[in-house]
Amino acid sequence: MLFYFTLQYRRALxxxxxxxxxxVLVLPLGAIGFPFFTAYLYGRxxxxxxxxxxxxxTVLWTLAARDRTRRLRQLYIPVRVWMxxxxxxxxxxxxxxxxxxxxxxxxxxxxxLLAAVLLARITTGGAxxxxxxxxxxxxxxxxVAGFRRRWWLIALLYLVAINALRVENxxxxxxxVLLLGxxxxxxxxxxxxxxxxxxxxxxxxxxxxxxxxxASGAGLLLTLPVLAGTIxxxxxxxxxxxxxxxxAVAYALIMVLAKYATYPREMSIPRALALTVVLLLPxxxxxxxxxxxxxxxxxxxxxxx
Numbered sequence: 001m002l003f004y005f006t007l008q009y010r011r012a013l014x015x016x017x018x019x020x021x022x023x024v025l026v027l028p029l030g031a032i033g034f035p036f037f038t039a040y041l042y043g044r045x046x047x048x049x050x051x052x053x054x055x056x057x058t059v060l061w062t063l064a065a066r067d068r069t070r071r072l073r074q075l076y077i078p079v080r081v082w083m084x085x086x087x088x089x090x091x092x093x094x095x096x097x098x099x100x101x102x103x104x105x106x107x108x109x110x111x112x113l114l115a116a117v118l119l120a121r122i123t124t125g126g127a128x129x130x131x132x133x134x135x136x137x138x139x140x141x142x143x144v145a146g147f148r149r150r151w152w153l154i155a156l157l158y159l160v161a162i163n164a165l166r167v168e169n170x171x172x173x174x175x176x177v178l179l180l181g182x183x184x185x186x187x188x189x190x191x192x193x194x195x196x197x198x199x200x201x202x203x204x205x206x207x208x209x210x211x212x213x214x215a216s217g218a219g220l221l222l223t224l225p226v227l228a229g230t231i232x233x234x235x236x237x238x239x240x241x242x243x244x245x246x247x248a249v250a251y252a253l254i255m256v257l258a259k260y261a262t263y264p265r266e267m268s269i270p271r272a273l274a275l276t277v278v279l280l281l282p283x284x285x286x287x288x289x290x291x292x293x294x295x296x297x298x299x300x301x302x303x304x305x
Contacts, residue, residue, distance in 0.1 A: 004076075004084055030095075038099040047160075047172055049105030053112040054160075056096040058153060060089050060119045069123045082120055089116035143218050146187030154183060154222065161226045165233045173230045174244045180222045181248025184215060185255040194264050197303050204300040208260065208293065215256045219249035250285055254278065257292035263299045 013023045041048035064085070072081045093116045100109035147154070157176045164172035200207050227245045231238050258267060258275050267275070278288040 005087070034095055034099070038103075042103055045172055045175065046169060047164075049100055049103065049108035050111075050160075051175070052096050052099060053108040053115075054156060056093055056112055057115045057119075059092055060116055061152075063088055063092065064119045064122055066123050085120040086117065089120050092116075142187045142214065146184070146218075150183050150186065154180070157183070158225070161229065165229050168233060170230070170234050170237060173226065173233075174241065177223050177226050177230070177241075177244050177248050178251070180226065181219055181251040184219045184222060184248075184252040187218070188215065188252070188255045188259050189267075191259060191263055191266055194303055197263070197300065200304070202304060204297040204304050207300060207304055208257070208296055211256050211260075212253055215252040216249050219252040220245075223248050247282055250282070251279060254285060254289055254292065257289055257296055260296035260299060261292040263296070 017023065038048075038052060041051055045051055069081070069085070072084060076084065093112055096112060097109055100106075100112065157179050161173050161176040164170075164176065197207070200210070202210065223245050227241060230241050234241065254275070258271070262268065262271060275288075278284045
């Protein structure tokens with residue numbers, strides 16, 4: 001088991017160097033950034049502990065992916081697999097558990113610890129017993145696949161939004177709108193094979209326009225129920241609510257442009273950090289969109305022209 005964790009550590013170092021990030025900076029930046037992030041959550045949201053637990057659980061869910069678990073079962077006996085998966089989950093959840101303990105949030109901490117233990121025994125990403133219907137039948141590549149991978153997170157966010165509206169918590173309701181925009185962003189986080197771009201046989205500008213229309217439609221479709229409910233409960237804040245809804249869609253659009261700005265390569269960590277700054281400072285969105293759009297056209301030109 002020690003060999004497995006040592007190997008994962010060395011792979012992580014190699015991945016960071018490949019992306020151009022000095023490994024020596026990762027731990028100090030994380031140690032500084034995570035407390036600031038948790039302080040921001042607790043300063044802004046009454047349900048900060050549950051938000052932190054849900055965000056951490058999404059990472060734990062990805063660690064339980066079918067392909068990862070299958071490879072472990074090919075190498076180790078079942079008890080050893082469970083120990084490895086439990087160790088991974090506890091290591092990932094440890095910073096959030098420490099933060100929850102620091103702020104005295106016992107229930108979210110207990111729920112997160114339970115999720116870490118349970119997900120060590122669960123494999124995610126298997127074939128469902130039935131095909132999950134989606135509202136995106138005309139857009140099979142990003143939207144249908146993304147919706148079926150993240151349906152549980154979308155359902156969870158809708159539940160959070162319903163509870164936020166029930167207690168008339170405008171801030172939490174608007175935060176779920178932004179998180180739904182983040183779900184759409186996640187559908188565009190990975191570069192697809194070049195063949196899936198080439199088959200469109202469109203000029204780069206037309207291809208990008210099609211992708212942007214798809215992303216904006218998906219963002220509107222996912223956020224519209226929450227936006228409508230929030231406007232119903234807070235009619236006097238309609239302009240703010242619509243602005244946040246527009247920002248959620250804009251986040252999805254900037255992710256599309258950022259992905260194709262480095263295509264066919266994956267987005268590097270420095271580029272991802274720059275994108276994070278843009279997301280945190282929305283006034284930078286127009287300038288970033290203009291830059292990413294130009295880079296995307298140049299990257300796509302060899303494939304589409």
